[in-house]
Amino acid sequence: MSSLSPTARVILGMLKLGVRTGYDIKKAIDVSTKFFWSASYGQIYPELKRLRESGLVRARSQPRGKVKRTEYTLTKAGERALHEWLTDTESSIYELRDEGLLRLFFGDLVTTDDVLANLRARREVLELVLTRFRAIEPEAREGFAEEFQLHPYLALSYGIGMLEWSIEWYAETERRLEKGQPLTERIASATSSE
Amino acid sequence: MSSLSPTARVILGMLKLGVRTGYDIKKAIDVSTKFFWSASYGQIYPELKRLRESGLVRARSQPRGKVKRTEYTLTKAGERALHEWLTDTESSIYELRDEGLLRLFFGDLVTTDDVLANLRARREVLELVLTRFRAIEPEAREGFAEEFQLHPYLALSYGIGMLEWSIEWYAETERRLEKGQPLTERIASATSSE
DNA sequence: GAAGGCATGTAAATCGTTACATGATTTA
DNA sequence: TAAATCATGTAACGATTTACATGCCTTC
Numbered sequence: 001m002s003s004l005s006p007t008a009r010v011i012l013g014m015l016k017l018g019v020r021t022g023y024d025i026k027k028a029i030d031v032s033t034k035f036f037w038s039a040s041y042g043q044i045y046p047e048l049k050r051l052r053e054s055g056l057v058r059a060r061s062q063p064r065g066k067v068k069r070t071e072y073t074l075t076k077a078g079e080r081a082l083h084e085w086l087t088d089t090e091s092s093i094y095e096l097r098d099e100g101l102l103r104l105f106f107g108d109l110v111t112t113d114d115v116l117a118n119l120r121a122r123r124e125v126l127e128l129v130l131t132r133f134r135a136i137e138p139e140a141r142e143g144f145a146e147e148f149q150l151h152p153y154l155a156l157s158y159g160i161g162m163l164e165w166s167i168e169w170y171a172e173t174e175r176r177l178e179k180g181q182p183l184t185e186r187i188a189s190a191t192s193s194e
Numbered sequence: 195m196s197s198l199s200p201t202a203r204v205i206l207g208m209l210k211l212g213v214r215t216g217y218d219i220k221k222a223i224d225v226s227t228k229f230f231w232s233a234s235y236g237q238i239y240p241e242l243k244r245l246r247e248s249g250l251v252r253a254r255s256q257p258r259g260k261v262k263r264t265e266y267t268l269t270k271a272g273e274r275a276l277h278e279w280l281t282d283t284e285s286s287i288y289e290l291r292d293e294g295l296l297r298l299f300f301g302d303l304v305t306t307d308d309v310l311a312n313l314r315a316r317r318e319v320l321e322l323v324l325t326r327f328r329a330i331e332p333e334a335r336e337g338f339a340e341e342f343q344l345h346p347y348l349a350l351s352y353g354i355g356m357l358e359w360s361i362e363w364y365a366e367t368e369r370r371l372e373k374g375q376p377l378t379e380r381i382a383s384a385t386s387s388e
Numbered sequence: 389g390a391a392g393g394c395a396t397g398t399a400a401a402t403c404g405t406t407a408c409a410t411g412a413t414t415t416a
Numbered sequence: 417t418a419a420a421t422c423a424t425g426t427a428a429c430g431a432t433t434t435a436c437a438t439g440c441c442t443t444c
Contacts, residue, residue, distance in 0.1 A: 006291075009293075009296060010296065013296070013299075013300040013303065016300075016303055017300075017302075017303070032299065033295075033296060033299055035290060036290045036291060036292040036295040036296060037291060037292070037293075037295070037296045037299075038289075082303070083303075083304070086297055086300055086303060086304050086308065086312075087304060087308045087311070087312075089311050089312055089314075089315035090315075091293065092293055092294060092315065092316060092319050093291055093292070093293040094291070094292055094293070094294070094319065094320075095232075095289070095290070095291040095292075096229060096230045096289070096290055096291075097200075097230060097231060097287055097288070097289040097290075098230040098231070098287070098288055098289075099203075099231075099285065099286055099287040099288070100286060100288070101227075101230040101231070101349050101352060102203060102204065102207070102227060102230060102231045103280055104345055104348060104349050104352070105207070105226065105227055105231075105345055105346055105348075105349040106207040106210075106211075106280055106345065107344070107345030107348070108211075108343055108344060108345050108346075109207065109210055109211070109276070109277075109280060110277070110280050110281060114280065114281045115345070117281070117283050118280075118281075118283055120283075121283035121284075121286065122286060125286050125288065126288075149302055150301070150302060151298055151299055151300065151301030151302050151309070152299055152302075154298060154299075154301070154367065155295055155298050155299040158295060158298075158363060158367075161359070161363055162356070162359065162360070162363075165355070165356065165359045166356070169352060169355055169356075173348065173352075
């Protein structure tokens with residue numbers, strides 16, 4: 001069992017990848033893990049403080065001109081804790097909170113038009129995210145090719161694939177609801193294939 | 195903009211579907227929306243109290259023998275608030291927290307064997323959940339056929355499809371990593387298809 | 389010289405889980 | 417009669433967001 005707090009997990013990993021300041025950790029999260037593991041300043045700075053107090057990271061003041069700046073690096077204990085968590089196959093948080101699905105679940109309480117409006121709205125949001133992911137993709141691919149960073153690229157590819165699948169599901173469900181035959185073959189075909 | 199708290203959203207919806215007590219709301223969530231919208235007793239009971247205080251629900255004591263029991267129903271204001279939220283296409287929470295993906299993201303920091311162990315562990319968890327979903331499916335299908343509750347069934351079908359997609363992605367990624375050629379066509383084919 | 393980015397942090401509020409406490413009723 | 421289920425709730429803790437505050441540096 002890993003005793004690292006949720007935010008500590010991503011912080012230690014980012015430090016090990018070479019990110020140095022709280023500010024940069026936040027930026028790195030926002031362009032990479034945010035989709036499946038986000039964190040705000042209000043979590044990052046206090047957590048860095050706690051991690052230093054418990055000896056998992058060390059802090060060095062590295063001002064740039066007069067801008068105060070604190071660089072963090074992993075201690076031996078920090079390296080150990082990170083490795084322990086990364087190789088722990090027991091713990092396995094999976095949480096999804098999806099307001100679109102909740103509204104769909106309650107769809108019997110509103111009209112079909114209301115349901116359709118929500119499906120479309122949700123699909124449009126997903127399409128926006130997908131567009132952003134595809135825009136990052138060439139960059140991530142280069143990161144893989146030039147810095148041998150395969151895994152961030154793999155995670156991105158998962159995100160892209162999942163969004164594509166979701167968007168297609170929404171589109172298909174919209175089509176069926178529009179035609180008034182929203183049913184049956186979906187699950188039948190889905191469960192028989194693979 | 196809906197002012198309903200996250201837990202209030204699922205509570206009001208469940209009340210409208212005919213669920214009556216805090217205890218039953220929790221049970222209903224656990225067999226239906228839990229996958230994408232969960233709640234614990236520690237949220238449900240205090241929230242019911244708040245909803246009563248703000249006039250969105252009304253409480254009636256309906257003891258069964260000596261077991262105290264409080265039944266809740268929506269007030270007019272509660273119906274309005276629920277309907278407003280259900281037909282609001284603006285707000286749209288989408289949050290995912292997936293420890294497996296975070297570990298995969300940091301995969302460059304460990305050995306390929308460690309990554310593979312984590313992919314397999316995660317896939318096994320997903321397979322368990324999928325098994326449970328498939329077990330509920332006939333029940334949900336009946337609920338649709340007999341009580342005209344289409345939408346819970348649709349949400350379940352989304353869950354099943356998404357899990358199938360994820361599991362296949364994991365299996366495929368494992369195969370590629372095992373062969374040492376984890377790459378390239380995946381995204382190429384994923385983005386070109388569809 | 390204004391805007392935007394760099395950089396760090398705190399306070400308040402909200403949200404959520406877990407563990408605990410209590411006691412009745414039903415089922416094996 | 418023991419275990420499971422029904423039923424309600426609180427306390428402590430932990431996680432998280434949002435808004436605020438501060439001030440330097442760089443770029444337009």
